Amino acid sequence: MATVILVTGGTGLVGKAIQHIIDTEPEGSRFGKRPNETWIFANSREADLRDPEETKKLFEKYKPTHVIHLAALVGGLFKNMKYKLTFLRDNILINDNVLHTSYKFNTQKVISCLSTCVFPDKVEYPLDENKIHSGPPHESNFGYAHAKRMVDVQNHAYQEEFGCNFTSAIPTNVFGPHDNFDLEDSHVIPGLIHKCYLAKKNGTPFVVSGTGKPLRQFIYSHDLAKLFIWQLREYDDVEPVILSVGENEEVSIKEVADAIVKAVGFTGEYSFDTTRADGQFRKPASNAKLLGLMGGFTFTPFDKALDSTVQWFLQNYNNARTGKTN
Template identity: 85%
Template sequence: MSRILVTGGSGLVGKAIKHVVETEPEGSPFAKRAGEEWIFASSSEADLRDPVATEALFDKYKPTHVIHLAALVGGLFKNMKYKLTFLRDNSLINDNVLRSSYTHQTSKVISCLSTCVFPDKVEYPLNEEKIHIGPPHDSNFGYAHAKRMVDVMNHAYKEEFGCNFTSAIPTNVFGPYDNFDLEDSHVIPGLIHKCVLAKKNGTPFVVAGTGKPLRQFIYSYDLAKLFIWMLRNYDDVEPVILSVGEDEEVSIKQVADAIVKAVGFEGNYSFDTTRADGQFRKPASNAKLLGLVGKFEFTPFDQALDETVKWFVTNYDNARTGSKK
């Protein structure tokens, strides 16, 4: 019997894993298996910054495996404003989850990191060996250092106690159940919400920044499948980048153009070049992943974006949108 606890289970990636586990056909390598119990825990069930609450959660479910997704997250501007909060809260969450996993003899933990852990000044493409060779970009300083420490702790737990703790490093994730808040979201859900409102209200659609930065985006349902693959097949402490290929970078302008098309927006559309762009690009190699998993069919970007827009429009009243102006 395997009991898999997913922290952050009500978030973007947690919901995607739940969707994949419940909808993949029998025989699929990503489908729920006989003897598996999946538990998707949200922050309302336990404040993972609190060690007592974290222990209580583990006492309740006694997981054999953990996919650790819970984190304090936010967009570029929130990360820049609240560096200490992002550092401290995420450090507490990660320390408590790994400690409770150890004390409850959990057989395997996969923690979710982010490409922001990588150094700002680094030779591209990023790969798994470059995490600690220089400081991260200042815009993600607090969050990045907290996430880096997960990799450090994974190695320490393995060396001292033999724990099977590892981590995954996704590139920019998007999809259904994302946070579509206008001020506090990542680029794709924030732009989708702005564009939908601009169409609804007959107002201009204005994108912050120049539109020139490049990013690799991975659809949440694809990422979910890769987490399930790691859970069942990967037992090394070294992290794995979960991403589309570096040749699939798209510019923020390309993203905005695709959103305008998917939403069916026909109004005035422009870029506010007075707003910060963040890092220009941070391409990551998925060579290690493909060497391990073999062939994997990623959902084409335009298809994934179209499905995400349709989900948001259909679920607008219940989506995580913050202010609905």
């Protein structure tokens, strides 16, 4: 029986990483491509998933047996705060169309990608899979967060009413090749890599916003890709799984900046602008459920993963998503 896996948002950071793993892992291995498997990496040019008709045509074209649903309207803090309704509405439409079309086409399994921002703003740490709905999300991105939360609600409803095998994954902060390095609208690692690159190129100081003290769990996109492939093949429960390094793998923003300076080969002036806000100090998430189910997993060491991301950026600067540069 042929298996067709449709990856929505297939040309983004995580989609590209899944494609890389499928292309490079030994065929038939735990994370490698299997015989009779076809992988389709679709992007927004192929179908506007906010539109039910375009979503239907995409499914008619590929007839997927499985879906990894990564497509979303995403943005940095500023965009999330400014366009709350757009983030809420567009993501609700995308998710509803993908899930309902999957149900109509008798898709065997769907994994949707959530985000740790679905968790309540005021919550006891570490975060775990049982705390998603135990309070409102942070005010700054409540539109996006509620839309992503609703996927978990829909997964349960589709399972209870129709017996669908729909589940979700909750990654922590992802980074790697093919990330969005736009200075205005990127996450912390790609933003700092781009900033440091420009400081080296222009002979200007490298200034990092904040004190550098906050802690985050970062997962390398190639590791996350393997975990998605594992979840697709080996996990059949509606309850979400946090895909993350362990709580003991938290890295400070200063450690991130130090590693970037080293990887870029920056030797100029380097400082922290402590007048800028730090954001949450830490928001650790537990990966105990994941490791209990998988029986262990070897994560790429942070420095090695960061170095390979920087090298990719330097080699692909002209084609990378960089936005405007000075």
